[in-house]
Amino acid sequence: MFRNQYDTDVTTWSPAGRLFQVEYAMEAVKQGSAAVGLRSKTHAVLAAVNKAASDLASHQRKLFRADQHVGVAIAGLTADGRVLSRFLRNECINHSFVYESPLPVARLVVQLADKAQVCTQRSWKRPYGVGLLVAGLDETGAHLYYNCPSGNYFEYQAFAIGSRSQAAKTFLERRFEAYDGYSREELIKDALFAIKETLQGEKLTSQLCTVAIVGEGEAFHIIDQQTIQDYIDAMELSTGGPEEEAAAEAPPSAEAQGGGEGASSEPAPMDI
Amino acid sequence: MEFQRMVDGSVSMKDSAKSEISSERTLYPYVTGTSVIGLKYKDGVILASDTAGSYGSTLRYKCVERIKQVGDHTLIGASGEISDFQEIMRYLDELILYDKMWDDGNSLGPKEVHNYLNRIMYNRRNKFNPLWNSLVLGGVKKGQKYLGTVNMIGTHYEDDHLATGFGNHLARPILRSEWREDLTFEEAVKLIEKCLLVLLYRDRSSINKFQIAKITDEGTTIYPPYALKTFWGFSHFQNPSKGAAGTW
Numbered sequence: 001m002f003r004n005q006y007d008t009d010v011t012t013w014s015p016a017g018r019l020f021q022v023e024y025a026m027e028a029v030k031q032g033s034a035a036v037g038l039r040s041k042t043h044a045v046l047a048a049v050n051k052a053a054s055d056l057a058s059h060q061r062k063l064f065r066a067d068q069h070v071g072v073a074i075a076g077l078t079a080d081g082r083v084l085s086r087f088l089r090n091e092c093i094n095h096s097f098v099y100e101s102p103l104p105v106a107r108l109v110v111q112l113a114d115k116a117q118v119c120t121q122r123s124w125k126r127p128y129g130v131g132l133l134v135a136g137l138d139e140t141g142a143h144l145y146y147n148c149p150s151g152n153y154f155e156y157q158a159f160a161i162g163s164r165s166q167a168a169k170t171f172l173e174r175r176f177e178a179y180d181g182y183s184r185e186e187l188i189k190d191a192l193f194a195i196k197e198t199l200q201g202e203k204l205t206s207q208l209c210t211v212a213i214v215g216e217g218e219a220f221h222i223i224d225q226q227t228i229q230d231y232i233d234a235m236e237l238s239t240g241g242p243e244e245e246a247a248a249e250a251p252p253s254a255e256a257q258g259g260g261e262g263a264s265s266e267p268a269p270m271d272i
Numbered sequence: 273m274e275f276q277r278m279v280d281g282s283v284s285m286k287d288s289a290k291s292e293i294s295s296e297r298t299l300y301p302y303v304t305g306t307s308v309i310g311l312k313y314k315d316g317v318i319l320a321s322d323t324a325g326s327y328g329s330t331l332r333y334k335c336v337e338r339i340k341q342v343g344d345h346t347l348i349g350a351s352g353e354i355s356d357f358q359e360i361m362r363y364l365d366e367l368i369l370y371d372k373m374w375d376d377g378n379s380l381g382p383k384e385v386h387n388y389l390n391r392i393m394y395n396r397r398n399k400f401n402p403l404w405n406s407l408v409l410g411g412v413k414k415g416q417k418y419l420g421t422v423n424m425i426g427t428h429y430e431d432d433h434l435a436t437g438f439g440n441h442l443a444r445p446i447l448r449s450e451w452r453e454d455l456t457f458e459e460a461v462k463l464i465e466k467c468l469l470v471l472l473y474r475d476r477s478s479i480n481k482f483q484i485a486k487i488t489d490e491g492t493t494i495y496p497p498y499a500l501k502t503f504w505g506f507s508h509f510q511n512p513s514k515g516a517a518g519t520w
Binding site for chain 2: 097098099100101104106107110138139140
């Protein structure tokens with residue numbers, strides 16, 4: 001996007017009917033490291049890439065639990081994401097207190113979207129520079145939403161945001177139609193595959209990513225590193241390496257299921 | 273003495289001699305309803321009450337609907353101050369309205385309404401200005417039956433059968449011995465009528481005009497009021513002055 005005379009204020013329209021500040025905020029989301037979300041009828045999975053600034057540093061948190069039944073993955077300005085997570089937690093707990101019942105995910109995302117919209121219509125504010133993938137379970141089933149800095153929100157079967165998310169989206173587009181019937185294990189595997197797509201050749205390890213799941217009989221929680229590493233090992237055993245599943249083979253995940261259980265007893269073919 | 277209306281709706285008396293505004297607190301109810309009974313049965317929940325509004329010891333109003341519908345999934349029955357019940361209905365109708373306005377496939381069920389009401393009742397109690405009611409809330413949502421009660425001090429609980437006021441002392445014992453999980457609608461009505469009859473005989477604030485309401489997954493029905501047959505042929509009533517013959 002080029003600099004122009006209509007992009008200083010969020011309250012200034014361009015002649016073409018655009019709010020450039022809002023669009024620039026959405027650019028910030030594209031710069032953040034990738035996050036993906038997928039859902040079936042009964043479960044929803046979020047996964048995010050954790051890149052530490054240097055070897056000395058710990059990585060930034062990208063997955064937050066808002067309540068027992070809902071959590072978010074963020075991409076973009078993580079500080080904005082943290083603040084919005086606090087807002088989500090507050091809304092959830094307020095609803096629980098008054099109604100003794102979990103806040104329906106659809107209502108939570110509308111409240112979040114309305115909050116983001118306010119920042120697009122006040123001259124003394126700026127839009128939040130973070131995109132949120134909201135995954136949750138309520139009476140009406142499992143849901144996945146994407147909340148945008150613009151104040152828009154959309155429901156998805158599967159989605160990816162952040163840098164190189166297009167690669168993940170291409171992968172998900174090929175497979176999303178079957179997701180409604182997927183088991184929780186298949187969902188987690190596909191989430192890890194999608195994350196691997198965004199790494200563009202870099203080796204996927206459980207150090208590099210965080211995965212969380214919520215579903216029927218399962219509160220929102222982050223899956224521990226060892227379990228994730230086991231899933232990754234199972235994937236690599238059956239596909240024979242990170243580059244090869246990029247070829248048009250849909251079967252890789254079917255094989256990964258079969259190879260899954262044997263993986264932990266054999267040494268994985270990894271470089272040290 | 274003149275009356276002054278406060279912003280929150282309470283009224284205080286202002287003595288022209290000294291300009292002081294006393295803090296308002298509810299002291300006693302004026303027009304009251306007596307017991308409400310509720311019980312779960314096979315297909316849903318039934319609530320029953322009479323249609324009396326007493327003014328102290330006078331049976332002043334005889335057409336008071338003390339059981340109302342709240343949204344698609346809930347019924348509420350009230351005893352205590354009728355005007356406070358009307359206020360509660362305003363709160364609940366507003367709650368349901370905003371819930372409907374979301375238009376998003378989600379809806380507040382009886383559990384949520386009960387908890388919301390409990391927040392209101394307890395909050396008012398803490399301000400020493402209670403809504404002077406004991407309420408029974410029943411409902412069905414997605415096959416799940418719910419029956420709960422909440423009162424003016426904020427005490428709330430759920431059970432398979434509930435009552436307010438005198439109903440606790442006269443009706444609950446009957447329900448404890450005769451209630452079953454799988455009552456049909458007809459059996460449930462018979463059981464309720466047994467309880468209502470006892471209340472009619474023994475509660476001086478009750479009248480022989482009752483309303484039964486049921487709620488199932490299909491919907492709500494509030495039946496028109498009707499009377500029960502009473503029996504006065506007890507031997508002791510035959511010759512009332514038997515034990516008091518003579519003039520002294």
